[in-house]
């Protein structure tokens with residue numbers, strides 16, 4: 001399959017070919033389910049535990065029918081696409097491929113959504129996450145533009161509210177040295193036609209909705225949005241299920257099976273071979289460790305820890321970010337405080353030191369948080385790459401093998417863009433063309449291609 005290598009414009013191309021002739025329109029839930037799914041974490045003003053993600057082993061609940069399990073045991077499953085990894089990226093790709101008429105199965109080695117997806121802050125901030133105007137910024141902005149339509153469609157098909165908010169972000173410089181960064185951000189925003197309005201003290205208090213420690217400078221980035229990533233994952237999963245995607249939790253892919261240069265399926269931990277027309281690897285930070293990928297895939301885990309505070313008494317009206325910390329207000333009165341960036345491999349767990357660091361930084365920025373109780377402290381592994389760009393597209397030298405991984409700090413932002421890009425490759429039709437800088441073969445071309453001096457910031 002020939003591919004064009006540059007640009008992020010929308011193109012049509014041939015893929016596996018949809019099973020159905022037409023793309024399933026968004027917002028038409030299948031008659032299979034009329035269950036209203038809620039993403040509500042509070043009741044009567046009190047906090048509840050986060051909603052249980054699909055519990056391990058409940059195949060019916062996760063959309064896998066007994067019949068498909070039977071087929072799987074017989075080793076006769078003939079899906080068009082199997083997706084390894086049921087995080088936001090894998091699930092969004094699965095939904096898009098199913099919407100384009102393909103028969104899709106998602107395999108997750110544990111509970112779908114319990115990886116980096118549940119750990120994120122859900123900020124959709126392409127500008128503040130890119131220190132240059134390269135392909136990352138183009139894709140990030142394109143994905144941000146896809147968000148409103150994607151959210152509407154997800155709400156309609158899933159009946160889950162992903163809690164998408166467009167109230168912008170206040171970016172403040174607490175110490176004078178950070179003013180230079182703020183000026184650079186404002187300049188880049190202007191270059192890309194985005195608004196970055198300087199904010200003075202009085203306006204800052206009004207826009208923040210709470211007292212902010214006097215900063216050296218502040219900007220309102222109106223185009224920065226946020227979504228509740230856990231609710232979003234529930235919406236995408238439910239939407240996928242209603243569009244016919246089979247989801248199998250506790251199904252670890254232990255190898256990609258390649259025959260005569262073509263991926264013919266995946267091997268599961270129990271030894272079964274699951275055949276499929278195409279294999280998509282979307283296993284987040286774990287993708288590079290899946291055996292059978294015949295080329296270097298340098299995805300590494302980058303641990304991030306976050307806190308949730310009960311900030312119902314001093315909840316800011318929008319996201320506030322300083323040079324030390326970001327604060328993300330949620331609809332239920334929680335305030336997310338993030339995040340650490342730690343190169344510790346897959347060392348699981350949270351540290352008291354990080355908890356103190358995050359809480360202290362939050363209080364320095366919003367003094368009213370001094371009495372806010374800590375509700376939760378968690379960590380996740382971002383899928384990092386040497387150049388901080390995602391790895392999206394056709395695998396070099398193996399027909400039928402696709403990658404959707406390495407989204408590092410921006411997988412929530414880039415999910416709809418990635419889904420459309422992969423949807424186009426898999427099934428044909430419209431979708432963004434994947435820039436060369438994201439293609440999986442870049443690490444083979446030259447080591448320098450896989451390295452950049454300016455890594456995107458962000459979640």
Ligand SMILES: Cc1cc2nc3c(=O)[nH]c(=O)nc-3n(C[C@H](O)[C@H](O)[C@H](O)COP(=O)(O)OP(=O)(O)OC[C@H]3O[C@@H](n4cnc5c(N)ncnc54)[C@H](O)[C@@H]3O)c2cc1C
Nearest residue numbers: 085087089109115116117121123253284304411412413459
């Ligand atoms: C603290 C923190 C804050 C963040 N904040 C933001 C933010 O504000 N905005 C933003 O855009 N991004 C943010 N991110 C990044 C974002 O969370 C990730 O980029 C995104 O979730 C990656 O999604 P994924 O589906 O690729 O990976 P994951 O969500 O990690 O999903 C991978 C899935 O693959 C499964 N899996 C692994 N191995 C196998 C296997 N062998 N077989 C089958 N399944 C397997 C796992 O069980 C998991 O469910 C943040 C991340 C962290 C940690």
